[in-house]
Amino acid sequence: MLFNKTNKNFRIKPLVAFGATAAVGMSLATASHAQSSVTLYGIVDVGVEHINNTTTGGGQTREVSGNLSGSRWGLRGVEDLGGGLSAIFVLENGFNVNDGTTGQSTKGIGANATTTSRLWGRQSFVGLAGKGQQLTLGRQNSLLYDQAVPFDPMGASSRYSTLSLDYAMAARIDDSAKYVGTFGPVTAAAMYSTRYDTGYGTEVPGAQITGRFYSGSLTYGAGPLAASMSFEQRNSNTVATNTASERRVTAAATYVIGNVKAFAGYRFLRASRAFLPANPVVTANGADAGYANMYWTGAQYRVTPALQLTAAAYYQDVHASSADPWMAVLSADYALSKRTDVYATGAFARNKSGSALGVNGYGTVAADYNQTGFTVGMRQKF
Incomplete structure (x- = not known):
């Protein structure tokens, strides 16, 4: 609209x-x-999910929102300033279709997660764009999120994707400045934040590194091949532990052959033990710093113009630990029109040696138990 x-x-x-x-x-x-325009847009995605072996040991059937895509509505604006330069803005609200509540309303992860208030929880930024370059300020998708969407077979979807193995694969960064420049087949990006999660409060005077975040990425795309590399570091949001950090390095690629698109990716994580105690890699490793490799692969097959099948596999290798879970996913998506589709997705997570990876993330399954999940749903875009 x-x-x-x-x-x-x-x-x-x-x-x-x-x-x-x-x-x-x-x-x-x-x-x-x-000359200016404002676009109203959104996605409404809801389905029914059944999972077994929850943290209480039993199964659960429930209605869930945001399965292949997080449900959202937003406003996107652009004004032509002349000379090839435009002013732009995005305000994007996430919500849960099943109960009408606001999405992106938590800070922290796992047992440390608490509630905060965000009206435009998905994105809220303003900036300038022109001649293949863009500079924006506000709450924005991280560069790793920008990379995960096109390079994860499941598109970093809310359920059953790389997001299940690493919460940062779909991160949003508060108080950030983001630059993206396209130079032929290469896109370069950089991002910096003075405090990446203001659910913990604003910037702390005299504690310059508390909650700091910085990242960079390079992406190449030409013909059937696309590839991307990224780096990010985030410091602890707590003043007492602000020298603790999480660092991630990723590399991923896709290749198209006819109706098939193949995917492969890798992520290295180093997490200080004092950084976010709920981090599953840290809690699984008794050393002062946790290290983990994550690998994923998969393919999408366009059976007909309306039907797409996806298969994906994810593996987390935690250093100095045998708690190395993996997850497999199968999905079918059928387009009823250009705006409306129906889908069915199944996933299986395999745990051992105390790991607790559920199909929807760590800590959603009883430790050492495997978990199977299945979701059927409908999505409409406007």
């Missing part, structure tokens, strides 16, 4: 010829530099 807004040429009955000429000249000059 699109609302276009342009400056109106106000007609004023002239008293003299000079007045009429001046009025028309000013009107034309204003109109040529003030």
Whole structure:
């Protein structure tokens, strides 16, 4: 849905010829530099899920929101400033279809997660764009999230994807400055934040590194091949432990052959033990720092223009530990129209040596138990 807004040429009955000429000249000059538009958009995604071996040991059947795509609505605006430069903004709210509550309303992860308040929890930023480059300020998707969507077979979906093995694969960063530049087939990006999660409070005077975040990425795409590399570091949000950090390095690629798109990816994680105690890698490793490799692979097959099948596998290798879980996913997505589709997704998570990876993330299954999940749902885009 699109609302276009342009400056109106106000007609004023002239008293003299000079007045009429001046009025028309000013009107034309204003109109040529003030073309703007605001787009209302969104996704509504809801389904029914059944999982077994929950943390209480039993099964659960429930209605769930945001399965293949997080449910959202937003406003996207652009104003032509002339000379190839535009002012842009995005305000995007996440919500849960099943109960009408706001999404992205937590800080921290796992047992440390608490509630905070965010109206535009998915994104809220403003900036300038032009000639293949963009600079924006606000709450924005991390570069790792930008990479995960096109390079994870499941698109870093809310359920049954790389997000289940690492919460940072779909992270959003508060108080951030983000640059993205496209140079032929190469896209370079950089990001910096003064405090990446303001659910913990604002910047702390005299504690410059508390909650700091920085990241960079390079992505190449030409013909059937696309590849990307990224790095990010985030410091603890707590003043007492602000020298503790999480560092991630990723590499991923896709290749298209006919109706098949193949995926492969790797992520290295180093997490200080004092950083977010709920981090599953840290809690699984008794050393001062936790290290883990995550690998994923998969493929999408376009059976018909309306039907797509996806298969994916994910493996977490935790250093100095045998708690190395893996997860397999199968999904079918059928388009009823350009805007509406129905889907069915199944996943199986395998645990051992005390690991507790559920199909929806760590800590959602009883330790040492495997878990199977199955979701059927419907998604509409507008």
